[in-house]
Amino acid sequence: MDILSAAKKRHTAKAYDSARRIPEEVMQQVYDLLRNSASSVNSQPWHFIVANTPEGRARIAKATQGGYVYNAAKVNDASHVIVLCARVDMDEAHMDALLEQEERDGRFRDAQARAGQDATRRGYVNQHRYGTKDVAQWLEKQVYLALGTALVGAATLEIDATPMEGFDQKILDAEFGLNEKGLTSLVLVSFGYSSPADFNAGLPKSRLTQEATFTFID
Numbered sequence: 001m002d003i004l005s006a007a008k009k010r011h012t013a014k015a016y017d018s019a020r021r022i023p024e025e026v027m028q029q030v031y032d033l034l035r036n037s038a039s040s041v042n043s044q045p046w047h048f049i050v051a052n053t054p055e056g057r058a059r060i061a062k063a064t065q066g067g068y069v070y071n072a073a074k075v076n077d078a079s080h081v082i083v084l085c086a087r088v089d090m091d092e093a094h095m096d097a098l099l100e101q102e103e104r105d106g107r108f109r110d111a112q113a114r115a116g117q118d119a120t121r122r123g124y125v126n127q128h129r130y131g132t133k134d135v136a137q138w139l140e141k142q143v144y145l146a147l148g149t150a151l152v153g154a155a156t157l158e159i160d161a162t163p164m165e166g167f168d169q170k171i172l173d174a175e176f177g178l179n180e181k182g183l184t185s186l187v188l189v190s191f192g193y194s195s196p197a198d199f200n201a202g203l204p205k206s207r208l209t210q211e212a213t214f215t216f217i218d
Contacts, residue, residue: 006155013160015197018077022159027080033153037146041121045139047183049083057081063172071166078190085183086143088136090125143186164188
């Protein structure tokens with residue numbers, strides 16, 4: 001399926017067929033899309049927790065109790081659920097790991113290019129850390145780039161997905177010890193195949209017109 005057709009067809013699944021599983025080779029493509037997503041200055045401030053068993057999904061579903069119970073079935077009945085986590089800061093270890101990986105991947109023609117990349121990234125980090133003082137929010141924005149990539153990618157693979165911010169972050173962070181790792185849970189995404197109860201699958205897509213959405217300038 002071409003990307004535009006996928007974007008037009010994509011919808012947020014509201015109910016899943018619990019008997020159907022996505023083949024792992026298909027989900028591997030979703031993992032690759034997440035890992036290869038764009039991020040500002042190649043910061044990659046994310047970590048992804050994947051649940052592909054009933055036991056794993058049940059651990060994530062703990063965070064849908066209380067006021068978020070409406071999302072429990074979307075977690076438990078899906079084939080796979082991914083927790084998209086964001087770094088709360090760009091620590092030295094992560095920035096060093098990025099630089100070393102970039103070098104292994106051949107991104108630097110010489111030591112000067114390596115130093116330039118390091119300085120540029122640190123400059124942006126320091127701008128958000130000490131200037132605008134919004135480093136955590138800036139890093140979260142990068143994770144949402146990965147979310148968008150995964151949602152459109154899933155549609156091209158002809159699988160359904162549900163992004164969810166409706167969960168108890170404190171419960172999930174504690175369940176996986178995220179804060180101790182310098183991370184926090186940000187958004188959940190379920191993947192699977194819609195069931196007949198997915199009313200959203202049959203509704204027409206609704207978007208504002210191009211005229212209302214774009215301004216073309218000379």
